Amino acid sequence: MPASQDELFAFLESLGIETTTVTHPPLYTVEESQALRGAIDGLHSKNLFLKDKKGALFLVVAEENAAIDLKRLHERIGASGRVSFGSAELMQSLLGVLPGSVTPFGVINDQPARLTVVLDEALATAGAVNFHPLVNTATTTIAAADLLAFLRATGHEPLLLSFSQAAASPDL
Template sequence: MLQTQEELLNILDELNINYTNHEHPAVFTVEEAAQHSEGIEGAHSKNLFFKDKKKRLFLVVTLADKPIRIKDVGKLIGASNMSFGKPDLLMEVLGVPPGSVTPFAAANIGDHEVKIVLDEELMENELLNFHPLTNTATTTITANNLVKYLEHIGQTPHIIRL
């Protein structure tokens, strides 16, 4: 299980994935993160962990400033009665606390089944920004390298327009 930013960055190095890491104070919301994004190139993200009525799990990654209606997203991804995953489930499945949700945490999924959904609009940007398993930093990588990372850890993302 990946637990630290250092472990994640080591994997990116091993995969020859270029990245830029930006340290900042802890942030817990998209709004707080925006206060520390000056000078960080690329699209900023919103990462949402959901569970539906059938107890299926979803990690939805979209643009930070994109309004999301849970019911509409559910229809697009084939889920109904979605709700946010509780903090204990989030920690069990992705190994991160609320405020640190990131597609990088997909390395921790293990035996759980989680559908990873990347917004096509987000993926149209060359550079993307995510927390590196901690909400005290932001890591910038290319959209192609995000897919490369996810495929390396055995997670195939679903890219759809939300």
């Protein structure tokens, strides 16, 4: 059974991590979530559940406006060939979330760790960052340093990449 939202919050609390959560109507896309800007402070993200041709799994967590070139991303994350989106079934079995609810908090369910978390440096170095707490009817604000602590506590040492530099540099 995947962790519930309450179990996620209890785990965060056990780590001494403070969060704030706002409930809202279901949000499925970055565009829909942008309607909440101003009501929820901090950086927001887009989250991509990906797999490579050999079945390696990746969760790319990037600032919502980051340009991600899926045709060349494999070169930056160490994937075997180009990446594609993982199936909804695989996402649900591994992260315990449905499409539209993809979140780095889902790694609480990836035990032992099977996927690689690729985290945008813009998020890793921000003050506050925001993600769905396993459901897309809420947004949880967490300090970036605490997100890193959470990821590490679940056995997921993130691969830090700068997507903004990649977007500005044609040779990456």
